[in-house]
Amino acid sequence: MAKSILITGGARSGKSALAERLVQDIGPDPLYIATAQAFDGEMEDRIGLHQDRRGPEWGLIEAPLDLTGALAQAGTRPCLVDCLTLWLTNLMLAERDWREEADRLAALIGTLPGPVVFVTNEVGLGIVPETPLGRAFRDAAGTLNQQVAGRCDEVFLCVAGQPLKVKPHGS
Incomplete structure (x- = not known):
């Protein structure tokens, strides 16, 4: 079994930058699995910032709905999935069974x-x-995060750009 890590935190807390560093430290040929969809100019700008920061050495799979399929395609490459809450949003807006997808x-x-x-x-x-809908999303995100955290080897909470390990490897 390969190592799995979950990074959570608030908006602009440094989660993605931390995740990118961790994935690059794991090994060569990193793969970015993007769940975001650019429905407006602001989201296009956010996606562009992430792309610029990563650089051209990253592979890319866009997976707004089929995250498990994208992970299956990745093989042994170190992967970064960014992010689960956007994936959940996409599932809910598409009226897909998010609980089944989370399972x-x-x-x-x-x-x-x-x-x-x-x-x-x-x-x-x-x-x-x-x-x-906002309350349903908040509750669904909490449930999804708990499920994934329970399966991951390590969990970090990112606050003001600083990672706090909340589930050490082997817990």
Whole structure:
């Protein structure tokens, strides 16, 4: 079984930069599995910033919905999945069964031949969302994060660019 890591934290906490460093430290030929979709100019700019920071040595698979399929394609390459909360958003907006997809992902984590680092957002620390969809998303994200964290070897919480290991390897 290959090593799996989950990195969580708030918006602009340094999660993605930390994940990129970890994946590059694991080995050559890193693969970025992108779940974001550029529906507007702001999102295009965010995606562009991530691409510029990574550089051309990274491979890319775009997987807004089929994350398990993308991971299966990766083989033994070190992978970065950025991010689970955008993947969850895509699933919910497409009216897919996110629980079934989360179960499939969790089951796959222990069988992957290559190392993987997942990035996700910690969305449950703020105010209670005003809308039913917002509350459903917050709850779904918490459930998904718990499932993935339970399967990963290590978990980090990123705060102000500083990683805090909350699940050491072997726990």
